[in-house]
Amino acid sequence: MNIADLESLKQMLIDWTLEQGFQDVRITDTNLSEHAPRYQSWLSAGYHGDMGYLARNVDKRLHPERLVEETCRVIVARMDYLPADTQPLQVLEDPECGYISRYATGRDYHKVVRRRLARIADRLNEAVRPFDHRYRAFTDSAPVLEKALSVKAGHGWVGRNSLVLNEKAGSWFFLGEIYTNLPLPVDEPQQTDRCGACKACLNVCPTDAILDNRTIDARRCISYLTIENKGPIPETLRGAIGNRIYGCDDCQLYCPWNRDAPTTRETDFQPRPPLFDASLETLFSWSEDEFNRATEGTAMRRIGYEQWQRNIAVAMGNAPFSQAKVDALNARLPHVSPLVAEHIRWALDQLLSKNAER
Ligand code: SF4
Ligand code: SF4
Structure with missing residues (x-):
């Protein structure tokens, strides 16, 4: 050729x-x-x-x-x-809602x-x-x-x-x-580093997972903790996870280069309701069948129902106190794995101590 x-x-x-x-x-x-x-x-x-x-x-x-x-x-x-119109910041700032990373909805x-x-x-x-x-x-x-x-x-x-x-x-x-193996003409690297003096992502990262050398300590990153990590979420990091129940987008949401980022027109990437803005209580109430149906064909399916419950339990523990949450967590306790039970107990402790302080 x-x-x-x-x-x-x-x-x-x-x-x-x-x-x-x-x-x-x-x-x-x-x-x-x-x-x-x-x-x-x-x-x-x-x-x-x-x-x-x-x-x-x-x-x-x-x-x-x-x-x-x-x-x-x-x-x-x-x-x-x-996806357009999924109001990521509004959902992230509403502690009653579960935030799901926008690539996965x-x-x-x-x-x-x-x-x-x-x-x-x-x-x-x-x-x-x-x-x-x-x-x-x-x-x-x-x-x-x-x-x-x-x-x-x-x-x-x-x-x-x-x-x-x-x-x-x-x-x-x-x-x-x-x-x-086709020796096609190559392109050159074009864009030099444009982060400049900005450190917005470092400042907003809830768990201080971003290192100085443009890498991430995955062990602290919420994406890792809620998706890749199959075991317990370290207690010291649970509070910082807030309402993020699958992944985290903070270091993209606050990046100035994303201010005018284009949205997708791909129908495949349009979010499935209610995945992008449902309440924690609704999501926690799902049976395994409901979880499987709602996440079929999405990347979220890979975490499975146990991790799903674990993640939502943490987010519920981080949410404001309500008797309805305490009741929902208690009702689930006898039916879950030891891993989920431990996170539910943690969540109950958080909620009850918030109630005691009121
Ligand atoms: S995804 Fe979230 S936790 Fe992970 S580095 Fe970015 S801001 Fe930090
Ligand atoms: S927020 Fe964006 S521009 Fe700012 S340092 Fe982080 S990656 Fe670079």
């Missing part, structure tokens, strides 16, 4: 990617040597907590060609996901993004026949150093909140990658 063929292939690829609902696509090579030391020191410090998968296959994560043989380029696509992005990437990869494959095309599409599904690849490709910079920030799009987007 000559250079002109590769240039026109890249243009077709851009067109197909936009047709599939992505907002941007850029291409980079596989040399991650500049980004490797930071990842390795983050792991060595143990900041990944119990997410052992992040410490496995590090070699493949840092060397894309070892994950998919012969890979020489990574196509990185970006898709906005922020619609259809599971893994399915949506991967399916679209697969279509693009198939078209690419058809277009280059009989070239022996080796490729694979990923979205948050394999040892891929996604943020580093997207920065290298020119999608933005890593902000102090550790997310990729883009001048036009902020940070409310998903990333997906296609590894390929």
